Amino acid sequence: MDSTTTALVAAVTGAVTTATAYAYYQRDWLKDQWLAFISPVIYNFLTGTTREQRALKYLKEHAREGDPDSVLATFDEFCRTQEWAMNAAEEKGEILDEIVRELQPTTCLELGTYCGYSAVRIARQLSPSARLITVEVNPDYAAVAREVVKLAGLQDKIEVINVDSADVIRELKQTYDVTKLDLVFLDHWKYLYIRDIKIIEEEKLLKKGSVVFADNVIIPGAPGYLEYIRGSKDYKSTFYSVHFEYMDDMRDGVEKSVYVGDE
Numbered sequence: 001m002d003s004t005t006t007a008l009v010a011a012v013t014g015a016v017t018t019a020t021a022y023a024y025y026q027r028d029w030l031k032d033q034w035l036a037f038i039s040p041v042i043y044n045f046l047t048g049t050t051r052e053q054r055a056l057k058y059l060k061e062h063a064r065e066g067d068p069d070s071v072l073a074t075f076d077e078f079c080r081t082q083e084w085a086m087n088a089a090e091e092k093g094e095i096l097d098e099i100v101r102e103l104q105p106t107t108c109l110e111l112g113t114y115c116g117y118s119a120v121r122i123a124r125q126l127s128p129s130a131r132l133i134t135v136e137v138n139p140d141y142a143a144v145a146r147e148v149v150k151l152a153g154l155q156d157k158i159e160v161i162n163v164d165s166a167d168v169i170r171e172l173k174q175t176y177d178v179t180k181l182d183l184v185f186l187d188h189w190k191y192l193y194i195r196d197i198k199i200i201e202e203e204k205l206l207k208k209g210s211v212v213f214a215d216n217v218i219i220p221g222a223p224g225y226l227e228y229i230r231g232s233k234d235y236k237s238t239f240y241s242v243h244f245e246y247m248d249d250m251r252d253g254v255e256k257s258v259y260v261g262d263e
């Protein structure tokens, strides 16, 4: 081998080794991408339906109408026995349940509705006068979520808005008659957590004791948000180590931040 070939072989071997090591190091992230985006595309192509339509069909066939607990249990069953979906799932759901029980919020905002699993989870525990505004940018997901909410009988408590989260937050006071938010659930795309919490602050939508609950701060991960919220004197934050949704061998985390700043 001449020196050019030797250098080329060394460079290729080095690149492959580095890429393999990186992929191994990032294997949870890769698994997440596979579950969330790659495998459904293949299945959708083969069946001519979407995962969300398949989930809705399963819910309509198996859940008790007007019974939110049955809708949640059936959705969990679908995700564990049929297809994975990016719902907050049981373990994080129980933490969310506990927050709602303790806080007794009147006005709740969720960013990232998807099929409405966590919206149903939150709204089923709200008092008669309380409400949840949930925001979903994808029209197909929003349409499924509205049907899931209706199946659970919670359409009077949950408003599903199909607009980008930033636009809704800026309109909350004017258009949606919101004064302050008691509970904010951040569960849309992770890089948007920091953008949107800052808009929520600018709009002065938090009051002392408001809770901001952020999902998936480890997988896919929201490091910038964690650094911001933990470094701010306006929040007291607690991290919970939990399993990634429907994956008993993957660790994720959620961050509960209580607002203690000026109103």
Ligand SMILES: C[S@@+](CC[C@H](N)C(=O)[O-])C[C@H]1O[C@@H](n2cnc3c(N)ncnc32)[C@H](O)[C@@H]1O
Binding pocket: 086, 087, 088, 089, 111, 112, 113, 114, 115, 116, 117, 118, 119, 135, 136, 137, 138, 141, 163, 164, 165, 166, 187, 188, 189, 192
């Ligand atoms: C992880 S899923 C939400 C899961 C849901 N909270 C649950 O636990 O049942 C994230 C959702 O956020 C939506 N999303 C992403 N960016 C958004 C934005 N800027 N505004 C509103 N929704 C957004 C995505 O379309 C996706 O459906």
Ligand SMILES: [Mg+2]
Binding pocket: 086, 087, 088, 187, 215, 216
């Ligand atoms: Mg999530």
